[in-house]
Amino acid sequence: MDFRILSKDPETQARTGLLKLPHGEVKTPVFMPVGTAASVKGIHQNELAVELNVPIILGNTYHIYLRPGIDTIHRAGGLHRFMNWERALLTDSGGYQVFSLTGQRKLTEEGALFQSHIDGSKHLFTPENIVSIQRKIGADIIMAFDECTPFPCDHKYALNSMELTHRWLDRGIKQFLETDPVYDFQQVLFPIVQGSIYPDLRKISAEKIASSGMAGHAIGGLSVGEPEDEMYSMVEIVNSILPENKPRYLMGVGTPVNIIESVALGIDMFDCVIPTRNGRNGMLFTANGIINIKNEKWKDDFSPVDMEGNSFVDTQYSRAYLRHLIISKEMLGAQIASIHNLGFYSWLMQEIRNQIEKGTFRGWKDQMKKKLSKRL
């Protein structure tokens, strides 16, 4: 992996960069659509690549491990081949899912024992086997196993959890360094800063992660219900410690406004289910604000989904038609809304990069924030 900063905004911490991965080059800041179970819901791989020009997607280790299972992925020659996705991939570590999705789980020094949400079967994730599992999945970027603390969470819990995550990180890095890739390309491991909303813990964690010697760094445990200001303030503290010359990935974020604010704080990578999940429920993001397509006001609006949008769904279908499909729970409604929203996110990231390169990011951001939050 190679990461090069291409330009810096003079007024904020925003920067553009180029991330070279075995499966292609990624311009940063970048948004990664979420392909939980080896599929970005409702979207064909060729639509992601050609129509939406997505350079990297995220897969969830927890889901892929449970189904179709690591043996099948391994026999397929890795997740890229299994799902026929030739561009870059990042897999998370499963920590977030184990702690949020499964009813039964038990945390020990060794790792996390949990029951599958699918069939109740018991499994153990450890810092070591999570590396080995992600070796077999074969993403370009893999994540260290961490405990993602809930919100709210008291200082003592957050401290103990962070220390456990740090001990797990040492074990994960050891496993990573002592093992070879399963396929014919190199992978990189990103460690994850934790510490809930406590500045002292975030500082300690950022220092630990910064000293790990890994190729990139992630910030976890945010966007889990805390006020947005707390999130930004944690990101600011952490980014003041994480080295500038490595990519910074803010996990699970976020809305368009969250993204432009976090870019201003020096974040380079994002992933979130919002554009696809909220899209399926009828929420459309546009450069002029948010549309709730279920609203009665769109019933007879036969104008295009988004006159300024640049994916084919924006001009081929009307708002009235999309409203009808979403209300009728027709699959095509979810497909159209998901493509529209991911197309908008692609545009947003491109525009963010343009504005940073032109040195006009700060002013544009303040204007854009108002427009993006508007309810149409």
Added chain:
Amino acid sequence: MDFRILSKDPETQARTGLLKLPHGEVKTPVFMPVGTAASVKGIHQNELAVELNVPIILGNTYHIYLRPGIDTIHRAGGLHRFMNWERALLTDSGGYQVFSLTGQRKLTEEGALFQSHIDGSKHLFTPENIVSIQRKIGADIIMAFDECTPFPCDHKYALNSMELTHRWLDRGIKQFLETDPVYDFQQVLFPIVQGSIYPDLRKISAEKIASSGMAGHAIGGLSVGEPEDEMYSMVEIVNSILPENKPRYLMGVGTPVNIIESVALGIDMFDCVIPTRNGRNGMLFTANGIINIKNEKWKDDFSPVDMEGNSFVDTQYSRAYLRHLIISKEMLGAQIASIHNLGFYSWLMQEIRNQIEKGTFRGWKDQMKKKLSKRL
């Protein structure tokens, strides 16, 4: 509308033809994918047109009438514009849905009073308003209002029902002839032969429908649970009476084998939810037989979905991947299976037309039937 027979099979009643409609030319025999609620589930309009080369689809009047409602469709300028489908459209009359979907319905001489399956609201369909509703929907081909008898159904019920359908037909034709199209193209009305599985009734009904003077004829009340041989035998009786020079549409049929057998009996048009609905449940039709993709045997089969298939999904995705998606209830699984199956149906109809034109249909059909029924 213009219908021209292009070739006749010397050994069966099969024929090829060209149906000219306001929204394009349709080569027959043709299969019409079902777009119940103004969408063929899981498939974009451009995929239907460009990828699957579908010349005509079917919309369900009952569903469209209830949601988005006829006023919205009218304001949109008709269903073609509402859903952005530029090729031909056929709408059914709602009779089948009223009698099969709704819990509460009451049949009178006037029409059918029923409750919406969506919100329980009460509505009345009559032979007259069903014509007016389909004028506003604006399909190229519209259907007369009929009672679709269930199976089994005793002779007395079938007789009374058929006579009611015939009286309704007279009223529907009167309404059709006395009204103008709502948009700038002509529509045609197809009457429907009923009579359950009773040869005497099917003969009477076919004679009534043949003498209606309409541009094409449909056969209803079949493929509702009766043995396949009964269905073929009814089709044979009816087709011996319906004039040769007008298109014959067998409603709601069917499997690939049903289609080739019915083509041999002189049917020109088909519609059915099987390729899409069964596809969503993991049943794939191929030229070599039927695949239940949920079967364990495909778990690690990384070969293409259908090596002989001609839609993009056939070569871009593997059987193992499709199995994973269908079992995981991922939308993309339903999308892939639906496109595959409709692609197969398109191929099948093209091949049927080729074989008829070459005069080799009969031998091909007997070979093909065995292959198509095989479980892979």
